[in-house]
Amino acid sequence: MSVHFRKLALIGIGLIGSSIALAARRQGLVDVISVMTRRQETLEEARALGLGDIYTRDAAEAVRGADLVILCAPVGAYDTLAQAIAPALEPGAIVSDVGSVKEHVVKVVAPHLPPTVHFIPGHPLAGTEHSGPSAGFPELFAGRWCVLTPGSDVPEAQTARLAAFWRAMGSNVECMDAAHHDMVLAITSHVPHLVAYNIVGTVADLEAATQSEVIKFSASGFRDFTRIAASDPVMWRDVFLTNRDAVLEMLGRFLEDLSVLQRAVRNGDGDSLEAMFTRTRAIRRSIINAGQETAAADFGRPHEAPPAPETKIVRDHGGGDDA
Amino acid sequence: MSVHFRKLALIGIGLIGSSIALAARRQGLVDVISVMTRRQETLEEARALGLGDIYTRDAAEAVRGADLVILCAPVGAYDTLAQAIAPALEPGAIVSDVGSVKEHVVKVVAPHLPPTVHFIPGHPLAGTEHSGPSAGFPELFAGRWCVLTPGSDVPEAQTARLAAFWRAMGSNVECMDAAHHDMVLAITSHVPHLVAYNIVGTVADLEAATQSEVIKFSASGFRDFTRIAASDPVMWRDVFLTNRDAVLEMLGRFLEDLSVLQRAVRNGDGDSLEAMFTRTRAIRRSIINAGQETAAADFGRPHEAPPAPETKIVRDHGGGDDA
Numbered sequence: 001m002s003v004h005f006r007k008l009a010l011i012g013i014g015l016i017g018s019s020i021a022l023a024a025r026r027q028g029l030v031d032v033i034s035v036m037t038r039r040q041e042t043l044e045e046a047r048a049l050g051l052g053d054i055y056t057r058d059a060a061e062a063v064r065g066a067d068l069v070i071l072c073a074p075v076g077a078y079d080t081l082a083q084a085i086a087p088a089l090e091p092g093a094i095v096s097d098v099g100s101v102k103e104h105v106v107k108v109v110a111p112h113l114p115p116t117v118h119f120i121p122g123h124p125l126a127g128t129e130h131s132g133p134s135a136g137f138p139e140l141f142a143g144r145w146c147v148l149t150p151g152s153d154v155p156e157a158q159t160a161r162l163a164a165f166w167r168a169m170g171s172n173v174e175c176m177d178a179a180h181h182d183m184v185l186a187i188t189s190h191v192p193h194l195v196a197y198n199i200v201g202t203v204a205d206l207e208a209a210t211q212s213e214v215i216k217f218s219a220s221g222f223r224d225f226t227r228i229a230a231s232d233p234v235m236w237r238d239v240f241l242t243n244r245d246a247v248l249e250m251l252g253r254f255l256e257d258l259s260v261l262q263r264a265v266r267n268g269d270g271d272s273l274e275a276m277f278t279r280t281r282a283i284r285r286s287i288i289n290a291g292q293e294t295a296a297a298d299f300g301r302p303h304e305a306p307p308a309p310e311t312k313i314v315r316d317h318g319g320g321d322d323a
Numbered sequence: 324m325s326v327h328f329r330k331l332a333l334i335g336i337g338l339i340g341s342s343i344a345l346a347a348r349r350q351g352l353v354d355v356i357s358v359m360t361r362r363q364e365t366l367e368e369a370r371a372l373g374l375g376d377i378y379t380r381d382a383a384e385a386v387r388g389a390d391l392v393i394l395c396a397p398v399g400a401y402d403t404l405a406q407a408i409a410p411a412l413e414p415g416a417i418v419s420d421v422g423s424v425k426e427h428v429v430k431v432v433a434p435h436l437p438p439t440v441h442f443i444p445g446h447p448l449a450g451t452e453h454s455g456p457s458a459g460f461p462e463l464f465a466g467r468w469c470v471l472t473p474g475s476d477v478p479e480a481q482t483a484r485l486a487a488f489w490r491a492m493g494s495n496v497e498c499m500d501a502a503h504h505d506m507v508l509a510i511t512s513h514v515p516h517l518v519a520y521n522i523v524g525t526v527a528d529l530e531a532a533t534q535s536e537v538i539k540f541s542a543s544g545f546r547d548f549t550r551i552a553a554s555d556p557v558m559w560r561d562v563f564l565t566n567r568d569a570v571l572e573m574l575g576r577f578l579e580d581l582s583v584l585q586r587a588v589r590n591g592d593g594d595s596l597e598a599m600f601t602r603t604r605a606i607r608r609s610i611i612n613a614g615q616e617t618a619a620a621d622f623g624r625p626h627e628a629p630p631a632p633e634t635k636i637v638r639d640h641g642g643g644d645d646a
Contacts, residue, residue: 076593100543125540125542125543126542126543127543129607144542145539145540145542147540174539183533184533184536184537184540185540185543187525187526187529187533187537187545188536188537188540188541188543188544188545189540189543189544189545190544191522192522192544192545192547192548193544194581194584194588195518195522195548195581196544196547197584197599197600197603198577198580198581198584199514199515199518199577200603200606200607201580201584201599201602201603202510202573202576202577202580203510203606204602204603204605204606205576205580206510210506210507210510213507213511214507214510214511215606215609215610215613215615216468216497216613216615217448217468217470217507217508217511217512217615218511218610218613218615218616219448219449219467219468219615219616220423220448220449220450220508220511220512221511221512221513221515221516221519221551222510222511222512222515223607223610223615223616224515224519224547224548224550224551225515225518225547225548226603226606226607226610226616227547227607228544228547229600229603229604229606229607230603230604230607230608231600233597233600233601233604234597236596236600237593237596237597237600238593240587240588240596241591241593241596244588244589244591247588248585248588248589250525251585251588253525253528254521254522254525255578255581257521257524257525257528258517258518258521258578261517261520261521261524262571262574264563265517265563265567265570265571265574266567266571268564268567270399270560270561270564273559273560273563273564274556274557274560276520276524277520277552277554277556277559277560278556279524279527280520280523280524280527280549280552280553281552281553281556282527283523283526283527283538283549283552284452284523284546284549284550284552284553285553286538287538287541287546287549290538290539290541292538292539292540292541292542292546293541293542293546293549
């Protein structure tokens with residue numbers, strides 16, 4: 001099957017939307033790309049970056065004549081957007097999205113769509129901590145998974161077309177039930193983000209002097225959490241508003257386990273601690289073996305070389321801040 | 324002040340010990356390096372890597388004639404090691420360590436040492452998730468902090484000598500009180516590790532089918548936690564056994580904050596969630612500005628290019644696992 005769409009409409013042009021634009025163009029998957037976003041400033045940014053062929057703030061205009069429509073806006077805007085595009089959708093078009101939750105998306109989008117289009121919710125499990133049209137890059141999806149959650153009424157051939165589109169951008173594709181997606185993502189993505197946001201928040205509440213020490217010494221563990229805690233706040237607000245039950249269930253398990261660890265620390269139970277800390281190593285090995293992570297130390301972060309032996313960096317006293 | 328020691332004794336030769344050996348040698352800071360470790364196998368590994376000049380399983384022999392002794396073994400072994408080296412220590416020698424806790428180290432090591440040596444506990448805030456003699460590399464300390472916690476009886480000139488040693492390996496050096504170190508590190512390092520170990524443990528308890536999905540989809544957040552949860556289990560057991568009070572205090576704050584977030588999720592309080600997720604971004608910016616982190620997306624992890632447009636990777640159906 002050849003992968004080709006006449007017109008791709010991207011409703012929203014942040015990190016994911018702009019990456020799709022760049023990847024689809026590079027791989028020659030579409031003739032025309034229309035870019036819609038709500039704010040004029042963002043639209044001008046997308047135009048300056050040359051992400052599309054048509055730029056508009058009118059969602060209906062963007063989707064007119066499109067055979068592939070992808071919602072790339074925050075999930076909280078889907079209801080309004082679905083209502084806006086519905087009358088302009090071309091019969092036979094595929095309507096998809098990239099939202100981090102799927103049951104809620106089906107609930108708010110599907111009722112508005114005409115029966116002549118094929119609604120196939122999607123979720124590319126790819127991203128960085130950066131947002132906005134300039135954050136996108138065409139390799140974002142390479143080697144990553146894209147989950148599709150087609151309803152039972154969608155013809156298999158249509159799902160196959162959309163899957164082929166994602167594969168051509170480098171993704172692996174998996175289809176599953178929307179509810180199952182939301183449960184797996186709650187523990188894989190949503191609870192980790194909540195926990196990361198939380199620990200960074202705990203640090204933000206420390207007195208200023210201590211906080212600056214935490215920042216200075218962050219390489220000892222804390223900074224790993226700050227990457228995902230720098231992700232787009234509106235997107236993540238919407239995730240927690242729309243996947244509440246699965247998040248609370250997985251957060252409950254996390255808290256139960258943390259109580260056990262907390263007690264082991266309080267009781268000085270070294271055997272339990274060591275056993276717990278040993279078995280977690282196998283999980284990371286599995287992730288590396290699955291090709292989802294680099295085995296390079298420190299995520300492959302650059303390590304600068306130390307100064308040459310002759311450099312005069314020695315001072316006369318040992319204390320104080322060297323920065 | 325020139326940085327030079329006649330003989331450096333490394334008691335323990337894991338990630339940190341081997342990195343010190345490589346960096347000190349490269350920078351020409353020492354004439355002779357003696358390497359002591361408990362297990363014959365590890366000693367042979369260190370010898371094969373050419374990390375030192377003298378190799379022994381006898382701690383007393385290793386420190387004989389050394390003017391700089393650094394304990395690089397798990398903190399749980401310090402008591403025994405301090406007793407073993409005490410009679411062989413050269414008057415005037417600096418005795419230091421690299422342990423992640425400092426009050427406990429003072430408590431178990433200081434009573435054994437003769438008054439003729441200078442005991443200056445240290446903690447290089449550097450590391451990767453890898454352990455063992457082969458994990459070391461000479462750039463490990465470059466641009467990172469090393470905290471020294473000299474007691475009030477240590478002459479300033481001796482602290483300055485040790486600080487110059489660390490600076491010559493590329494470290495920034497800061498001196499502080501041992502108790503303050505333990506409090507700052509509890510939130511910067513110990514609680515983040517505990518939380519990371521915990522969430523990886525929660526995943527390890529899921530049924531096998533779900534767990535394999537979590538591994539597959541780990542790029543969506545979870546995998547960031549697995550790096551520090553793959554750190555040396557024995558070292559981390561000892562951290563939690565020896566910095567209990569500070570860890571429980573900071574863990575308590577973390578749990579209070581998490582209860583607030585949990586309630587916001589349960590109540591669908593979008594404004595609070597967005598406000599929380601917004602303020603945490605500033606912390607990451609501070610860390611990047613402090614030179615303790617890369618601003619590159621995804622920690623600078625490599626992103627592979629997508630396949631060329633001509634590649635035949637399209638299949639006839641949309642569902643199923645592509646791996």
